Amino acid sequence: MKKFEIKIYVKTSLCGTGIRNGSYAAIVECQTSKGPVTREITGKEESTTYYRSVLLGIVKALEILNTPCSVTIYTDCTYIKNIAERGSPESWRRSEWKKPSGEEVKNRELWQQFLEQMDKHIIAFHFSRHNDYVKRLKELLKEKER
Numbered sequence: 001m002k003k004f005e006i007k008i009y010v011k012t013s014l015c016g017t018g019i020r021n022g023s024y025a026a027i028v029e030c031q032t033s034k035g036p037v038t039r040e041i042t043g044k045e046e047s048t049t050y051y052r053s054v055l056l057g058i059v060k061a062l063e064i065l066n067t068p069c070s071v072t073i074y075t076d077c078t079y080i081k082n083i084a085e086r087g088s089p090e091s092w093r094r095s096e097w098k099k100p101s102g103e104e105v106k107n108r109e110l111w112q113q114f115l116e117q118m119d120k121h122i123i124a125f126h127f128s129r130h131n132d133y134v135k136r137l138k139e140l141l142k143e144k145e146r
């Protein structure tokens with residue numbers, strides 16, 4: 001069975017620290033013989049953080065994939081990228097969602113959903129501030145904020 005190669009581009013309306021209302025947008029791209037096919041998703045959450053918003057966008061984008069895929073996630077959030085690449089979510093799951101310090105893992109439910117997707121797909125991250133879809137992602141965020 002052929003694995004599809006998928007690219008997911010994620011952007012959020014939030015930057016910096018603090019809890020605020022925010023939106024996320026993601027473009028899911030699949031390369032076909034006729035060129036790229038894209039699907040856009042957006043969402044909004046009240047009283048959220050930048051990291052939660054990025055993770056939520058990633059999870060929602062992964063959830064639309066119906067078959068096992070090879071996925072590259074393009075994000076400008078090095079924190080989420082680094083945590084995923086280090087395997088921290090798997091370590092947290094084994095330690096009953098506690099950090100080595102004993103502190104509870106923040107956004108546990110989203111990390112659990114991310115791990116469910118990791119069990120289905122091969123996922124890699126790529127740091128990207130600028131990509132082919134950055135302009136469209138910003139437009140989607142503005143539309144969602146209205």
